[in-house]
Amino acid sequence: MTAVAQTIAAADGLDVGQIRRDFPLLQEATLARGLHYLDNAATTQKPRQVIDAVSTCYSEEYGPIHRALYPLGEAATARYEQSRQTLAAFLGAGSADQLVFTRSATEAINLVASGWALPRLGPGDRIWVSRMEHHANYLPWQRICQQRGAELRIIELDDAGRLDLAQTPELFTPRTRLIAVCQVSNVLGLENPVKRLCIEAHAQGIPVLVDAAQSVSHLPIDVADLGCDFLACSAHKMYGPAGIGLLYGRVERLAEMEPLLLGGGMVDEVGEGTAASRWAAVPACFEAGSPNLPGAAGFAAAARYLDGLDRARVRRHVAALTRTAAAALAGLPGLRLLGSPDAVAILAFTMDGVHPHDLAQLAGEQGVAIRAGHHCAQPLLRHLGLAATARASFGIYNDLDDVEALVAAIDSARHLFG
Protein backbone atom coordinates (compact mmCIF):
# COMPACT_ATOMS: atom_id res chain seq x y z
CA MET A 1 0.00 0.00 0.00
CA THR A 2 1.27 3.50 -0.73
CA ALA A 3 1.96 5.93 2.11
CA VAL A 4 -1.06 8.02 1.16
CA ALA A 5 -3.27 4.96 1.10
CA GLN A 6 -2.02 3.94 4.53
CA THR A 7 -2.81 7.37 5.92
CA ILE A 8 -6.33 7.28 4.53
CA ALA A 9 -6.90 3.74 5.76
CA ALA A 10 -5.66 4.62 9.22
CA ALA A 11 -7.91 7.68 9.34
CA ASP A 12 -10.87 5.42 8.76
CA GLY A 13 -10.00 3.47 11.81
CA LEU A 14 -10.01 -0.15 10.65
CA ASP A 15 -6.74 -2.05 10.82
CA VAL A 16 -7.16 -3.94 7.56
CA GLY A 17 -3.86 -5.79 7.99
CA GLN A 18 -5.04 -7.19 11.31
CA ILE A 19 -8.48 -7.99 9.92
CA ARG A 20 -7.02 -9.86 6.96
CA ARG A 21 -5.02 -12.01 9.35
CA ASP A 22 -8.35 -13.14 10.79
CA PHE A 23 -9.47 -14.55 7.43
CA PRO A 24 -7.76 -17.89 6.69
CA LEU A 25 -8.92 -17.98 3.08
CA LEU A 26 -7.37 -14.60 2.33
CA GLN A 27 -4.12 -15.72 4.01
CA GLU A 28 -3.71 -19.30 2.93
CA ALA A 29 -5.93 -20.44 0.07
CA THR A 30 -4.27 -21.15 -3.27
CA LEU A 31 -7.15 -19.54 -5.11
CA ALA A 32 -6.82 -16.41 -2.98
CA ARG A 33 -3.19 -15.67 -3.89
CA GLY A 34 -3.10 -12.14 -5.21
CA LEU A 35 -6.87 -12.02 -4.98
CA HIS A 36 -8.72 -8.75 -4.60
CA TYR A 37 -12.07 -10.00 -3.41
CA LEU A 38 -14.67 -7.42 -4.36
CA ASP A 39 -17.75 -9.61 -4.57
CA ASN A 40 -18.85 -9.04 -0.99
CA ALA A 41 -22.42 -8.18 -1.92
CA ALA A 42 -22.75 -11.75 -3.21
CA THR A 43 -21.12 -13.35 -0.20
CA THR A 44 -18.34 -12.55 2.26
CA GLN A 45 -15.34 -14.51 3.45
CA LYS A 46 -15.30 -15.87 7.00
CA PRO A 47 -13.01 -14.90 9.87
CA ARG A 48 -11.38 -17.59 11.98
CA GLN A 49 -13.64 -16.57 14.88
CA VAL A 50 -16.69 -17.68 12.85
CA ILE A 51 -15.05 -20.84 11.53
CA ASP A 52 -13.93 -21.72 15.07
CA ALA A 53 -17.43 -21.16 16.47
CA VAL A 54 -18.88 -23.57 13.88
CA SER A 55 -16.07 -26.06 14.38
CA THR A 56 -16.18 -25.90 18.19
CA CYS A 57 -19.90 -26.45 18.06
CA TYR A 58 -19.38 -29.72 16.18
CA SER A 59 -16.37 -30.85 18.18
CA GLU A 60 -17.50 -29.90 21.66
CA GLU A 61 -21.18 -29.18 22.09
CA TYR A 62 -23.17 -30.70 19.28
CA GLY A 63 -26.43 -32.37 20.21
CA PRO A 64 -30.17 -32.09 19.68
CA ILE A 65 -31.77 -28.74 20.46
CA HIS A 66 -34.61 -28.61 23.01
CA ARG A 67 -36.00 -31.48 25.04
CA ALA A 68 -32.74 -33.40 25.56
CA LEU A 69 -32.42 -34.50 29.18
CA TYR A 70 -28.68 -34.85 29.37
CA PRO A 71 -25.86 -32.31 29.68
CA LEU A 72 -24.71 -32.37 26.06
CA GLY A 73 -28.20 -31.68 24.77
CA GLU A 74 -28.65 -28.96 27.35
CA ALA A 75 -25.37 -27.35 26.31
CA ALA A 76 -26.42 -27.47 22.64
CA THR A 77 -29.77 -25.88 23.48
CA ALA A 78 -28.08 -23.20 25.56
CA ARG A 79 -25.65 -22.41 22.70
CA TYR A 80 -28.55 -22.12 20.24
CA GLU A 81 -30.56 -19.77 22.45
CA GLN A 82 -27.47 -17.75 23.46
CA SER A 83 -26.79 -17.24 19.76
CA ARG A 84 -30.29 -15.91 19.34
CA GLN A 85 -29.73 -13.51 22.25
CA THR A 86 -26.43 -12.30 20.82
CA LEU A 87 -28.11 -11.56 17.50
CA ALA A 88 -31.08 -9.87 19.21
CA ALA A 89 -28.65 -7.54 20.99
CA PHE A 90 -26.73 -7.03 17.72
CA LEU A 91 -29.93 -5.84 16.00
CA GLY A 92 -31.39 -3.95 18.96
CA ALA A 93 -34.39 -6.27 19.32
CA GLY A 94 -36.12 -6.01 22.69
CA SER A 95 -36.31 -9.77 23.12
CA ALA A 96 -34.58 -12.81 21.67
CA ASP A 97 -38.02 -14.29 21.00
CA GLN A 98 -38.45 -11.71 18.25
CA LEU A 99 -35.83 -13.50 16.14
CA VAL A 100 -36.70 -16.49 13.97
CA PHE A 101 -33.84 -18.48 12.47
CA THR A 102 -34.37 -19.26 8.80
CA ARG A 103 -32.19 -20.68 6.04
CA SER A 104 -31.70 -17.27 4.46
CA ALA A 105 -33.01 -13.73 4.12
CA THR A 106 -34.98 -15.09 1.16
CA GLU A 107 -36.74 -17.63 3.35
CA ALA A 108 -37.43 -14.96 5.97
CA ILE A 109 -39.19 -12.77 3.39
CA ASN A 110 -41.12 -15.73 2.00
CA LEU A 111 -42.24 -16.58 5.52
CA VAL A 112 -43.70 -13.10 5.99
CA ALA A 113 -45.27 -13.14 2.53
CA SER A 114 -47.02 -16.48 2.89
CA GLY A 115 -47.39 -16.66 6.66
CA TRP A 116 -48.36 -13.10 7.52
CA ALA A 117 -49.37 -11.12 4.42
CA LEU A 118 -51.25 -13.72 2.38
CA PRO A 119 -53.95 -14.48 4.97
CA ARG A 120 -54.77 -10.76 5.38
CA LEU A 121 -54.64 -9.78 1.72
CA GLY A 122 -57.81 -9.23 -0.30
CA PRO A 123 -58.80 -8.14 -3.83
CA GLY A 124 -57.83 -4.54 -4.48
CA ASP A 125 -55.36 -4.43 -1.57
CA ARG A 126 -51.86 -3.22 -2.32
CA ILE A 127 -48.38 -4.26 -1.41
CA TRP A 128 -45.64 -1.80 -2.24
CA VAL A 129 -42.05 -2.65 -3.06
CA SER A 130 -39.41 -0.43 -4.65
CA ARG A 131 -37.96 -0.51 -8.14
CA MET A 132 -34.57 -1.51 -6.73
CA GLU A 133 -35.60 -4.73 -4.99
CA HIS A 134 -33.71 -7.99 -5.25
CA HIS A 135 -35.87 -10.79 -6.66
CA ALA A 136 -36.11 -12.17 -3.10
CA ASN A 137 -38.06 -9.08 -2.06
CA TYR A 138 -40.12 -8.96 -5.24
CA LEU A 139 -41.26 -12.40 -6.38
CA PRO A 140 -42.89 -13.52 -3.09
CA TRP A 141 -45.03 -10.36 -3.08
CA GLN A 142 -45.83 -10.69 -6.77
CA ARG A 143 -47.12 -14.22 -6.23
CA ILE A 144 -49.31 -13.54 -3.21
CA CYS A 145 -50.79 -10.47 -4.90
CA GLN A 146 -51.71 -12.58 -7.89
CA GLN A 147 -53.18 -15.25 -5.63
CA ARG A 148 -55.45 -12.73 -3.90
CA GLY A 149 -56.30 -10.35 -6.73
CA ALA A 150 -54.25 -7.69 -4.95
CA GLU A 151 -51.92 -5.20 -6.62
CA LEU A 152 -48.16 -5.18 -6.42
CA ARG A 153 -47.19 -1.52 -6.70
CA ILE A 154 -43.74 -0.12 -7.30
CA ILE A 155 -42.11 2.88 -5.63
CA GLU A 156 -40.19 4.33 -8.57
CA LEU A 157 -36.79 6.00 -8.41
CA ASP A 158 -35.86 9.60 -9.12
CA ASP A 159 -33.01 10.56 -11.43
CA ALA A 160 -30.48 10.08 -8.65
CA GLY A 161 -31.74 6.53 -8.11
CA ARG A 162 -33.47 7.34 -4.81
CA LEU A 163 -36.98 6.32 -3.81
CA ASP A 164 -39.29 8.89 -5.33
CA LEU A 165 -41.71 9.09 -2.42
CA ALA A 166 -42.97 12.50 -3.55
CA GLN A 167 -44.28 10.89 -6.75
CA THR A 168 -45.95 8.04 -4.88
CA PRO A 169 -49.04 9.66 -3.34
CA GLU A 170 -50.91 6.39 -2.98
CA LEU A 171 -48.23 4.77 -0.85
CA PHE A 172 -49.59 5.73 2.57
CA THR A 173 -53.25 5.03 1.92
CA PRO A 174 -55.67 2.55 3.54
CA ARG A 175 -55.45 0.03 0.68
CA THR A 176 -51.77 -0.53 1.40
CA ARG A 177 -51.31 -3.68 3.47
CA LEU A 178 -47.51 -3.73 3.59
CA ILE A 179 -44.45 -1.87 2.34
CA ALA A 180 -41.37 -4.02 1.68
CA VAL A 181 -38.10 -2.28 0.84
CA CYS A 182 -34.41 -2.94 1.03
CA GLN A 183 -32.31 -0.81 3.35
CA VAL A 184 -29.44 -0.85 0.86
CA SER A 185 -29.84 -1.74 -2.82
CA ASN A 186 -27.70 -4.65 -3.98
CA VAL A 187 -27.09 -2.86 -7.30
CA LEU A 188 -27.15 0.87 -6.64
CA GLY A 189 -25.72 0.59 -3.13
CA LEU A 190 -27.94 3.45 -2.01
CA GLU A 191 -29.33 3.55 1.51
CA ASN A 192 -33.07 4.07 1.68
CA PRO A 193 -34.66 6.31 4.35
CA VAL A 194 -36.18 3.32 6.08
CA LYS A 195 -36.76 5.02 9.42
CA ARG A 196 -38.71 7.88 7.85
CA LEU A 197 -40.67 5.41 5.77
CA CYS A 198 -41.61 3.46 8.91
CA ILE A 199 -42.76 6.60 10.74
CA GLU A 200 -44.98 7.70 7.86
CA ALA A 201 -46.31 4.19 7.25
CA HIS A 202 -47.11 3.62 10.91
CA ALA A 203 -48.99 6.91 11.05
CA GLN A 204 -51.39 5.19 8.62
CA GLY A 205 -51.21 1.82 10.35
CA ILE A 206 -49.17 0.23 7.56
CA PRO A 207 -46.52 -2.37 8.47
CA VAL A 208 -43.04 -2.23 6.90
CA LEU A 209 -40.62 -5.05 6.09
CA VAL A 210 -36.96 -4.16 5.68
CA ASP A 211 -34.68 -6.35 3.58
CA ALA A 212 -31.39 -5.84 5.38
CA ALA A 213 -29.39 -8.43 3.42
CA GLN A 214 -27.02 -5.77 2.05
CA SER A 215 -27.01 -3.39 5.01
CA VAL A 216 -26.41 -5.63 8.00
CA SER A 217 -22.71 -6.07 7.21
CA HIS A 218 -22.01 -2.35 6.85
CA LEU A 219 -24.44 -0.28 8.92
CA PRO A 220 -25.21 -0.29 12.61
CA ILE A 221 -28.81 -1.56 12.74
CA ASP A 222 -31.20 -0.95 15.59
CA VAL A 223 -34.63 -2.36 14.80
CA ALA A 224 -36.23 -0.48 17.70
CA ASP A 225 -34.89 2.78 16.32
CA LEU A 226 -35.81 1.90 12.72
CA GLY A 227 -39.29 0.99 13.86
CA CYS A 228 -39.79 -1.67 11.20
CA ASP A 229 -42.28 -4.50 11.67
CA PHE A 230 -40.09 -7.12 10.04
CA LEU A 231 -36.43 -7.26 9.09
CA ALA A 232 -34.71 -10.01 7.13
CA CYS A 233 -31.01 -10.74 6.77
CA SER A 234 -28.62 -13.60 6.22
CA ALA A 235 -25.38 -14.59 7.93
CA HIS A 236 -23.25 -15.29 4.87
CA LYS A 237 -23.21 -11.68 3.69
CA MET A 238 -21.99 -10.48 7.10
CA TYR A 239 -18.97 -12.77 7.45
CA GLY A 240 -21.08 -15.54 8.99
CA PRO A 241 -21.69 -19.10 7.83
CA ALA A 242 -23.71 -20.11 4.79
CA GLY A 243 -27.18 -21.56 5.16
CA ILE A 244 -28.64 -19.48 7.96
CA GLY A 245 -30.57 -16.23 8.07
CA LEU A 246 -33.06 -14.62 10.35
CA LEU A 247 -36.33 -12.79 10.54
CA TYR A 248 -36.90 -10.13 13.16
CA GLY A 249 -40.52 -9.27 13.85
CA ARG A 250 -42.42 -7.04 16.24
CA VAL A 251 -44.07 -9.16 18.92
CA GLU A 252 -47.61 -8.49 17.71
CA ARG A 253 -46.73 -9.22 14.07
CA LEU A 254 -45.07 -12.53 14.86
CA ALA A 255 -48.12 -13.45 16.94
CA GLU A 256 -50.28 -12.85 13.84
CA MET A 257 -48.08 -14.95 11.54
CA GLU A 258 -48.88 -18.52 10.50
CA PRO A 259 -46.14 -21.16 10.38
CA LEU A 260 -45.18 -22.26 6.86
CA LEU A 261 -43.34 -25.43 7.70
CA LEU A 262 -45.15 -27.92 9.89
CA GLY A 263 -43.36 -30.71 11.68
CA GLY A 264 -41.24 -31.46 14.70
CA GLY A 265 -40.40 -28.80 17.24
CA MET A 266 -43.05 -26.32 16.15
CA VAL A 267 -46.08 -27.94 17.77
CA ASP A 268 -47.07 -28.35 21.42
CA GLU A 269 -50.01 -30.65 20.89
CA VAL A 270 -51.13 -32.43 17.74
CA GLY A 271 -54.90 -32.59 17.45
CA GLU A 272 -57.26 -34.68 15.31
CA GLY A 273 -57.26 -31.88 12.73
CA THR A 274 -54.86 -28.98 12.07
CA ALA A 275 -57.27 -26.58 13.78
CA ALA A 276 -57.14 -28.67 16.94
CA SER A 277 -53.33 -28.61 17.05
CA ARG A 278 -51.58 -26.10 19.27
CA TRP A 279 -48.45 -24.58 17.81
CA ALA A 280 -45.42 -23.99 19.99
CA ALA A 281 -44.72 -20.44 21.17
CA VAL A 282 -43.00 -17.88 18.96
CA PRO A 283 -40.32 -18.27 17.64
CA ALA A 284 -40.19 -22.09 17.93
CA CYS A 285 -43.43 -22.39 15.91
CA PHE A 286 -41.55 -21.00 12.87
CA GLU A 287 -38.57 -23.32 13.22
CA ALA A 288 -39.90 -26.75 12.34
CA GLY A 289 -37.28 -29.45 11.89
CA SER A 290 -33.92 -29.81 13.61
CA PRO A 291 -32.41 -26.35 14.03
CA ASN A 292 -29.10 -25.33 12.46
CA LEU A 293 -27.04 -25.11 15.65
CA PRO A 294 -23.58 -24.67 14.07
CA GLY A 295 -25.06 -22.04 11.78
CA ALA A 296 -26.58 -20.15 14.69
CA ALA A 297 -23.31 -20.33 16.65
CA GLY A 298 -21.36 -19.02 13.64
CA PHE A 299 -23.96 -16.33 12.96
CA ALA A 300 -23.60 -15.07 16.54
CA ALA A 301 -19.79 -15.18 16.24
CA ALA A 302 -20.03 -13.00 13.12
CA ALA A 303 -22.18 -10.49 15.03
CA ARG A 304 -19.63 -10.41 17.86
CA TYR A 305 -16.83 -9.98 15.34
CA LEU A 306 -18.53 -6.98 13.69
CA ASP A 307 -19.39 -5.45 17.05
CA GLY A 308 -15.76 -5.87 18.04
CA LEU A 309 -14.71 -3.82 15.03
CA ASP A 310 -17.27 -1.12 15.82
CA ARG A 311 -19.93 -0.96 13.15
CA ALA A 312 -19.78 2.81 12.82
CA ARG A 313 -16.12 2.41 11.83
CA VAL A 314 -17.00 -0.41 9.46
CA ARG A 315 -19.44 1.89 7.76
CA ARG A 316 -16.90 4.70 7.44
CA HIS A 317 -14.31 2.28 6.10
CA VAL A 318 -16.43 0.78 3.31
CA ALA A 319 -17.90 4.21 2.51
CA ALA A 320 -14.40 5.66 2.07
CA LEU A 321 -13.37 2.80 -0.23
CA THR A 322 -16.58 3.20 -2.24
CA ARG A 323 -16.07 6.95 -2.65
CA THR A 324 -12.46 6.49 -3.72
CA ALA A 325 -13.35 3.75 -6.19
CA ALA A 326 -16.26 5.75 -7.58
CA ALA A 327 -14.05 8.78 -8.19
CA ALA A 328 -11.31 6.73 -9.86
CA LEU A 329 -13.69 4.68 -12.01
CA ALA A 330 -15.62 7.77 -13.06
CA GLY A 331 -12.36 9.08 -14.54
CA LEU A 332 -12.13 6.22 -17.05
CA PRO A 333 -13.45 7.11 -20.51
CA GLY A 334 -16.68 5.31 -21.35
CA LEU A 335 -17.35 4.22 -17.80
CA ARG A 336 -20.83 4.82 -16.46
CA LEU A 337 -21.54 4.51 -12.74
CA LEU A 338 -24.98 3.58 -11.57
CA GLY A 339 -25.97 4.73 -8.11
CA SER A 340 -23.79 7.45 -6.64
CA PRO A 341 -20.48 8.04 -4.89
CA ASP A 342 -22.19 8.02 -1.49
CA ALA A 343 -23.35 4.46 -2.11
CA VAL A 344 -22.84 2.04 0.75
CA ALA A 345 -20.10 -0.42 -0.26
CA ILE A 346 -21.58 -1.30 -3.66
CA LEU A 347 -20.77 0.16 -7.08
CA ALA A 348 -22.42 -1.05 -10.26
CA PHE A 349 -21.07 0.20 -13.57
CA THR A 350 -20.92 -0.34 -17.29
CA MET A 351 -18.19 0.40 -19.82
CA ASP A 352 -19.04 1.50 -23.35
CA GLY A 353 -18.13 -1.20 -25.85
CA VAL A 354 -17.25 -3.83 -23.26
CA HIS A 355 -19.81 -6.38 -22.16
CA PRO A 356 -20.04 -6.70 -18.34
CA HIS A 357 -19.17 -10.40 -18.60
CA ASP A 358 -15.96 -9.52 -20.41
CA LEU A 359 -15.19 -6.86 -17.80
CA ALA A 360 -15.66 -9.33 -14.96
CA GLN A 361 -13.78 -12.11 -16.74
CA LEU A 362 -10.79 -9.92 -17.51
CA ALA A 363 -10.79 -8.49 -14.00
CA GLY A 364 -10.91 -12.06 -12.71
CA GLU A 365 -7.89 -13.00 -14.77
CA GLN A 366 -6.06 -10.15 -13.05
CA GLY A 367 -7.08 -11.32 -9.60
CA VAL A 368 -9.94 -8.89 -9.12
CA ALA A 369 -13.15 -10.70 -8.22
CA ILE A 370 -16.17 -8.66 -9.28
CA ARG A 371 -19.59 -9.68 -10.50
CA ALA A 372 -21.43 -9.27 -13.77
CA GLY A 373 -25.06 -9.86 -14.58
CA HIS A 374 -28.46 -8.58 -13.53
CA HIS A 375 -27.71 -9.16 -9.82
CA CYS A 376 -31.17 -10.70 -9.31
CA ALA A 377 -32.70 -7.27 -9.86
CA GLN A 378 -34.24 -7.55 -13.32
CA PRO A 379 -37.05 -5.04 -12.63
CA LEU A 380 -34.39 -2.42 -11.85
CA LEU A 381 -32.10 -3.32 -14.75
CA ARG A 382 -34.98 -3.26 -17.23
CA HIS A 383 -35.98 0.14 -15.88
CA LEU A 384 -32.43 1.37 -16.45
CA GLY A 385 -32.49 -0.08 -19.96
CA LEU A 386 -29.67 -2.49 -19.17
CA ALA A 387 -29.41 -6.25 -19.38
CA ALA A 388 -26.37 -6.53 -17.16
CA THR A 389 -23.78 -4.48 -15.30
CA ALA A 390 -20.48 -5.11 -13.59
CA ARG A 391 -20.49 -4.69 -9.81
CA ALA A 392 -17.75 -4.23 -7.26
CA SER A 393 -18.62 -4.46 -3.57
CA PHE A 394 -16.40 -3.81 -0.58
CA GLY A 395 -15.94 -5.34 2.83
CA ILE A 396 -13.92 -4.93 6.00
CA TYR A 397 -10.81 -6.68 4.61
CA ASN A 398 -10.58 -4.48 1.53
CA ASP A 399 -8.26 -1.52 1.28
CA LEU A 400 -7.03 0.96 -1.28
CA ASP A 401 -4.80 -1.71 -2.87
CA ASP A 402 -8.01 -3.46 -3.88
CA VAL A 403 -9.42 -0.22 -5.26
CA GLU A 404 -6.25 0.39 -7.27
CA ALA A 405 -6.32 -3.16 -8.63
CA LEU A 406 -9.98 -2.77 -9.58
CA VAL A 407 -9.41 0.45 -11.47
CA ALA A 408 -6.32 -0.96 -13.22
CA ALA A 409 -8.21 -4.09 -14.26
CA ILE A 410 -11.15 -2.13 -15.65
CA ASP A 411 -8.80 0.21 -17.45
CA SER A 412 -6.95 -2.71 -19.04
CA ALA A 413 -10.27 -4.18 -20.21
CA ARG A 414 -11.00 -0.86 -21.85
CA HIS A 415 -7.67 -1.03 -23.69
CA LEU A 416 -8.12 -4.65 -24.75
CA PHE A 417 -11.59 -4.18 -26.17
CA GLY A 418 -11.37 -0.53 -27.09
Place this chain on the structure above:
Amino acid sequence: MADHGLYKDILLRHYRHPHNRCDGEMKDADIVRRGANPRCGDEIEVGLYLDGEQLREVRFRGRGCSVCIASSSMMTEAVSGRPATDARHLCEDMREWFRQGDGEGLTAPPSDLQALSAVREYPARRRCVLLSWDALSDALDAV
Protein backbone atom coordinates in the same frame (compact mmCIF):
# COMPACT_ATOMS: atom_id res chain seq x y z
CA MET B 1 -2.75 -9.40 -22.44
CA ALA B 2 -3.05 -10.60 -26.04
CA ASP B 3 -3.51 -14.33 -26.42
CA HIS B 4 -3.87 -14.57 -22.67
CA GLY B 5 -6.40 -16.85 -21.04
CA LEU B 6 -9.83 -16.71 -22.60
CA TYR B 7 -9.15 -13.81 -24.89
CA LYS B 8 -7.17 -15.32 -27.76
CA ASP B 9 -6.20 -13.02 -30.63
CA ILE B 10 -8.52 -14.81 -33.03
CA LEU B 11 -11.42 -14.40 -30.64
CA LEU B 12 -10.73 -10.69 -30.27
CA ARG B 13 -10.39 -10.26 -34.05
CA HIS B 14 -13.78 -11.82 -34.63
CA TYR B 15 -15.25 -9.69 -31.84
CA ARG B 16 -13.85 -6.44 -33.18
CA HIS B 17 -14.62 -7.25 -36.82
CA PRO B 18 -17.35 -9.88 -36.92
CA HIS B 19 -17.97 -11.65 -40.20
CA ASN B 20 -21.43 -11.90 -41.71
CA ARG B 21 -22.96 -9.60 -39.15
CA CYS B 22 -26.02 -7.57 -40.13
CA ASP B 23 -27.11 -4.32 -38.57
CA GLY B 24 -30.78 -4.48 -39.49
CA GLU B 25 -33.40 -7.18 -39.83
CA MET B 26 -32.56 -10.10 -42.13
CA LYS B 27 -35.75 -9.70 -44.14
CA ASP B 28 -34.51 -11.57 -47.19
CA ALA B 29 -33.29 -14.61 -45.25
CA ASP B 30 -35.15 -17.88 -45.84
CA ILE B 31 -35.13 -18.81 -42.16
CA VAL B 32 -34.42 -16.69 -39.09
CA ARG B 33 -34.15 -18.03 -35.55
CA ARG B 34 -33.29 -16.29 -32.30
CA GLY B 35 -31.38 -17.36 -29.23
CA ALA B 36 -31.36 -15.40 -25.97
CA ASN B 37 -29.72 -15.63 -22.59
CA PRO B 38 -31.80 -13.55 -20.19
CA ARG B 39 -29.12 -13.87 -17.49
CA CYS B 40 -26.78 -11.58 -19.36
CA GLY B 41 -29.16 -10.06 -21.88
CA ASP B 42 -27.38 -11.53 -24.88
CA GLU B 43 -29.50 -12.01 -27.98
CA ILE B 44 -28.42 -13.49 -31.29
CA GLU B 45 -30.51 -13.92 -34.43
CA VAL B 46 -29.25 -16.32 -37.08
CA GLY B 47 -30.47 -16.08 -40.68
CA LEU B 48 -30.10 -18.81 -43.30
CA TYR B 49 -29.94 -18.00 -47.01
CA LEU B 50 -30.67 -21.26 -48.76
CA ASP B 51 -29.90 -22.79 -52.08
CA GLY B 52 -31.95 -25.97 -51.83
CA GLU B 53 -30.33 -28.02 -49.05
CA GLN B 54 -27.23 -25.89 -49.30
CA LEU B 55 -26.52 -23.01 -46.88
CA ARG B 56 -25.59 -20.42 -49.46
CA GLU B 57 -24.93 -17.93 -46.70
CA VAL B 58 -25.44 -17.69 -42.96
CA ARG B 59 -25.58 -14.33 -41.19
CA PHE B 60 -26.25 -13.10 -37.69
CA ARG B 61 -27.17 -10.01 -35.78
CA GLY B 62 -27.59 -9.15 -32.13
CA ARG B 63 -25.75 -8.17 -29.01
CA GLY B 64 -23.52 -10.12 -26.74
CA CYS B 65 -20.19 -10.41 -25.01
CA SER B 66 -16.95 -10.95 -26.92
CA VAL B 67 -17.24 -14.73 -26.67
CA CYS B 68 -20.81 -14.69 -27.93
CA ILE B 69 -20.10 -12.36 -30.86
CA ALA B 70 -16.85 -14.12 -31.83
CA SER B 71 -18.53 -17.52 -31.69
CA SER B 72 -21.40 -16.24 -33.86
CA SER B 73 -18.96 -14.83 -36.38
CA MET B 74 -16.93 -18.07 -36.49
CA MET B 75 -20.12 -20.08 -36.78
CA THR B 76 -21.26 -18.21 -39.90
CA GLU B 77 -17.79 -18.68 -41.42
CA ALA B 78 -17.78 -22.37 -40.63
CA VAL B 79 -21.15 -23.26 -42.12
CA SER B 80 -21.69 -20.81 -45.00
CA GLY B 81 -21.50 -22.62 -48.34
CA ARG B 82 -21.94 -26.06 -46.81
CA PRO B 83 -24.79 -28.56 -46.98
CA ALA B 84 -27.35 -28.34 -44.16
CA THR B 85 -26.40 -31.86 -43.07
CA ASP B 86 -22.77 -30.81 -42.47
CA ALA B 87 -23.96 -27.84 -40.43
CA ARG B 88 -26.14 -30.12 -38.33
CA HIS B 89 -23.17 -32.34 -37.58
CA LEU B 90 -21.04 -29.37 -36.68
CA CYS B 91 -23.76 -28.09 -34.33
CA GLU B 92 -23.81 -31.47 -32.63
CA ASP B 93 -20.03 -31.50 -32.37
CA MET B 94 -19.92 -28.02 -30.87
CA ARG B 95 -22.55 -28.88 -28.30
CA GLU B 96 -20.74 -32.07 -27.38
CA TRP B 97 -17.43 -30.29 -27.26
CA PHE B 98 -18.67 -27.70 -24.80
CA ARG B 99 -21.10 -29.75 -22.78
CA GLN B 100 -19.19 -32.98 -22.32
CA GLY B 101 -15.98 -31.65 -20.84
CA ASP B 102 -13.06 -33.62 -22.26
CA GLY B 103 -14.41 -33.91 -25.80
CA GLU B 104 -12.78 -37.29 -26.15
CA GLY B 105 -13.52 -39.06 -29.40
CA LEU B 106 -14.82 -35.93 -31.06
CA THR B 107 -13.59 -34.61 -34.35
CA ALA B 108 -11.71 -31.43 -33.68
CA PRO B 109 -13.72 -28.49 -34.94
CA PRO B 110 -12.40 -26.34 -37.80
CA SER B 111 -9.31 -24.29 -37.09
CA ASP B 112 -10.76 -20.90 -36.12
CA LEU B 113 -13.20 -22.57 -33.76
CA GLN B 114 -10.22 -23.98 -31.88
CA ALA B 115 -9.74 -20.48 -30.50
CA LEU B 116 -12.94 -21.06 -28.51
CA SER B 117 -11.33 -24.03 -26.86
CA ALA B 118 -10.18 -21.89 -23.92
CA VAL B 119 -13.82 -21.17 -23.09
CA ARG B 120 -14.20 -24.82 -22.12
CA GLU B 121 -12.16 -23.95 -19.03
CA TYR B 122 -14.80 -21.39 -18.02
CA PRO B 123 -18.09 -23.21 -17.48
CA ALA B 124 -19.91 -19.94 -16.79
CA ARG B 125 -19.17 -18.82 -20.36
CA ARG B 126 -20.18 -21.96 -22.28
CA ARG B 127 -23.63 -20.60 -22.88
CA CYS B 128 -22.03 -17.55 -24.51
CA VAL B 129 -20.37 -19.81 -27.09
CA LEU B 130 -23.40 -21.94 -27.77
CA LEU B 131 -26.06 -19.24 -28.08
CA SER B 132 -25.59 -18.77 -31.81
CA TRP B 133 -25.10 -22.48 -32.42
CA ASP B 134 -28.37 -23.25 -30.70
CA ALA B 135 -30.10 -20.63 -32.84
CA LEU B 136 -28.46 -22.17 -35.94
CA SER B 137 -29.65 -25.59 -34.87
CA ASP B 138 -33.22 -24.29 -34.49
CA ALA B 139 -33.00 -22.72 -37.93
CA LEU B 140 -31.68 -25.96 -39.45
CA ASP B 141 -34.68 -27.82 -38.03
CA ALA B 142 -36.82 -25.66 -40.34
CA VAL B 143 -34.80 -26.43 -43.51
